[in-house]
Amino acid sequence: MRHWDRLVERWSRDFGSSFVEDYSFAGAERHRALHRRVYDGRIEVTEHRIRLHNLPENFRGLRIVQLSDIHHSLFLPFHAVLDAVSLANRLKPDVIALTGDFVTYSRAYIEPVAAILGTLRARHGVFAVLGNHDFRVDAGEVTRALERHAIEVLRNRHTLIRHAGHSLPIAGIDDLGYSADLSRALHGIRPGAPSILLSHNPKIIRRAAHCQVSLVLSGHTHGGQINLPFAGTVFGRSPERMRFKSGWDRLGPTQIYVSRGIGTVVLPLRVRCPAEIPHFHLQPYDSSRAAPHRLSAES
Template identity: 85%
Template sequence: MRAIRRTISETEALDRAPQPRPDKIGARTEKFAHHWDRLIERWSREFGSSFVEDYAFAGTERHRVLHRRVYDGRIEVTEHRIRVHNLPESFCGLRIVQLSDIHHGLFLPFHAVLDAVELANRLQPDVIALTGDFVTYSRAYIEPVAAILGTLRARHGVFAVLGNHDFRVGAEGVARALRHEGIEVLRNRHTIIRHGGHTLPIAGIDDLWYSADLPRALRGIRADSATVLLSHNPQIIRRAAYYRVSLVLSGHTHGGQVRLPFAGSIFGRSPERMRFKSGWDRLGPTQIYVSRGIGTVVLPVRVRCPAEIPHLHLQPHDSDRSLPHRPGSEN
């Protein structure tokens, strides 16, 4: 316990100090990171996290989600089969890799971002969704993280939205750096991917605490179109369900980041309190996946809540039941 207190004290001292340039992090910070690496490795051995889980029941319909967790270093690649109403036939099996809450900075150095990017590229996805919080505290980290994210490769493109930390550091600067690297930033708008004569809209909104505008992002999308929405904050779920969005990809919560036995996370430990905080869920016609993300905030540690890269496999729903009209949409 004394070692933990010393580390927290050092963290506070680092937070008060001027932010260093990413390429000139001193020996003190390296020693600090090494200490936490050893601590995390020890906790990983004590709290193993590989298991298979099937989700069942969502309202009156049973939705089975393949959820196979594969541990790779300190990042889990989680596999999910998501059944989507009105998914065009040519997009059957579309694979989306999600990277969220990278928080590049003192707690997540450049080489850790590189590891996540290399792992994502090895999956050879069709789409990569970046759901915000790329940096923490300092603008000095914007260009370095954008440069490494620019090496992401996906068949239909790499798409991003901004998180609350990106707005705190400078939303325009983050968006500009990502666009410079060829990443399409969706700020309250949507884009269309095309394959085999069919289309699939991918919409994105700014962080919910700042300038999110969901109606604007969905404007022009047909009411009967399967739609994927990127939103950093999962609290958008109720508005997304009102507009009958098919699938929302979010982050922000870190899955709680620290999950203590008996006490749970900062959100609590009951299923009701953890709803829409981590993993798959649905509300009405709208499914959501909330990633635990890559980085950390406040403390540079995860307990029983490993970093995650979700790998989503989209499949058409087995029901031909048509959905009601989407409010404000065009037919």
């Protein structure tokens, strides 16, 4: 797989600009057909209710949409990113959280994906953190491109979502393999106060729990990407049986959700692991219904 990964990286660097240009003009339908042959493009919107301790009543029902691991590249072209953005906008969220890995291999895809993501709309803003692939390609340029399109990039810092006289901190850190600084990101947030942390890599969970973060939103794992019956995860961004591969978990006071993401790496293929857009609904904590849960059709 590493040899294939290096080969694709070389192709992307050599031909990335021409493919982006071709897709934007005459090659659009050809790219769409190729993508659909290798990746069916299904995106599952998953609905979740999150209960946070000490959440002000004014934030009840706040809706957060998460997009993760877009990996805009030869294998996840322009129209596929546009489909995900359109679906996210139809949910009419209050906040949009982008949890990294916007591009794969080539700098040629940075500005196009940032421009598409710049059409995301949320009442309280669109917030992003960087993933390991963004650092491998060009973290500085990814940051600048996103910010040019009105996306707030949280690089080891936090901001406040303000509503009806109350505020909710939302923090973000760089990828754990590069320059992550959780202490700096959380500086000034009162311990025990409701808080949200965006971290591309879910391995931050132990440190986040130590710091009493309320909720972590992550990606990176792709949910395993290829999950076979009886064999489990055989390929993807997480080892088999990794605890925080996808979905909900909790460590101490901290809840975490790991999104399966949108794109793929190495192989343009998902097996029993559809792309995902999580849609979260915040609620004040109720001791009689303590655990987060996936919303039913009746909820």
